Amino acid sequence: MEEFLYEKEDRLIRCGDLRLNLAVLGATGSVGSAVMNVARAFPEHLKIVALVGGRSAEPMGRLIEEFSPARVGMYYEDSAKKIEEAFGIKVYSGEEALIDIWRSYDDIDALVVCVPGLFAFKPVYEGLRSGKKVFFASKEALVVGGEFIMKEVKLKGQLVPLDSEHWSIFSFISEGQRLRRIFLTASGGSLRDLSHQSRKDASVSEVLRHPIWKMGKKITVDSATLMNKGFEVIEAYYLFGLPLDDIKVLVHREAWVHGMVEFADGSIKALLFYPDMRLVVQEALLGSSSFENPFIPRLDLRGRFSLTFEEPDMEEYPCLNYAYYAARMGGNIPVILNAADEVAVSLFLSGKLKFGDIPKLIRKVLFHFPMERLSSPEDIYFWDREARSFAGEALEG
DSSP, rough: OOOOEOOOHHHHOOOSSSSSSEESTTSSSSSHHHHHHHHOOOOEEEEEEEEESOHHHHHHHHHHHHHOEEEEEEEHHHHHHHHHHHHHOOESSTHHHHHHTTTTTTTOOOEEEEOGGGGGHHHHHHHTTTHHHOOOOOHHHHHHHHHHHHHHHTTTTOOOOOOOOHHHHHHHHTOOEEEEEEEEEEOTTOOOOOOOOHHHTTTTTTOOOSSSOOOOOOHHHHHHHHHHHHHHHHHHHHHHOOOOGGGGEETTTTTOOEEEEEESSSSSSEEOOSOOOOOOOHHHHHSSOOOOOTTSOOOOOOOSSSOOOBBOTTTTTTHHHHHHHHHHHHTTHHHHHHHHHHHHHHHHTTTSSSSGHHHHHHHHHTTTTTTOOOOOOHHHHHHHHHHHHHHHHHOOH
């Protein structure tokens, strides 16, 4: 097996600053809430300078009252008007709010990007181009535009993952170490104990009942299909520069181990912690594990503590296969995969598609298009539109 040298300075840069002025994009979502909790616990190190939310005006209003950010943005214009009326302040609105709220301001040290789906690409990409440090929890940014993003990272951009799996792997790597393989762990999602037929017919409420994590609806559905883990494979492919065959997925029901690395000498390191996003966010933003946070639960290794790992059934979880295929093909194919998944999951959540038909619709869209290279970031949006349009036609058919 060929060995690959991980060159940290060409890929990722640790951010060890003990005083950061942050712009948080997606502040009211599940990961955004974890970021705000950590900022609340360490106000002497983390200052919220700008906040961007989506549709939820009330929780954003509470954050404004607490953190007094200099700038506020809301993706939806009606929500922006509510905030303006309530606080008498200017509120950026529309997709450009994700960019304009921080791009021209020198008082912002870093972006924290927690917005979902395709929307994540532009803030991550433009953040790196502007020289900001970027902490990101939106794996879809790399799924659709990994080549463009990593090009900016190699130009000395600063990029740090905020999901538990990739942060775990990132925390093990030091300059000059040779990686053999990495392992991404998956809980198996809400339907892991059901039969094949029961999975196919699962209701929305069943799918959204995740046994471990409290997440948004879209990512919870992706967890049940293992598409979320497939997206993480693509993310790891770009972040760590390993061949796809050396990026493995293991179902780990206990969810104590979040990532594992096998080194050239055969040794394996695993990071264990209680499944709580606040720990990942805290270590990433503060650049250290030396800060104690009493609000984060700790693992208890006594008693009947056990760890189990198993390979996922690729026939039972075809979406994981589709992700490996998309990563191998490259070009427009990962963009199409992401778009098809977003459409299929949205249709399922609205009751227009059965859970068992999610991978069928994704497959139909994915294999409809030939691979074409992406010449610029604008091509991402073209292929996203094409895939969504064909998904609608495929559903009607």
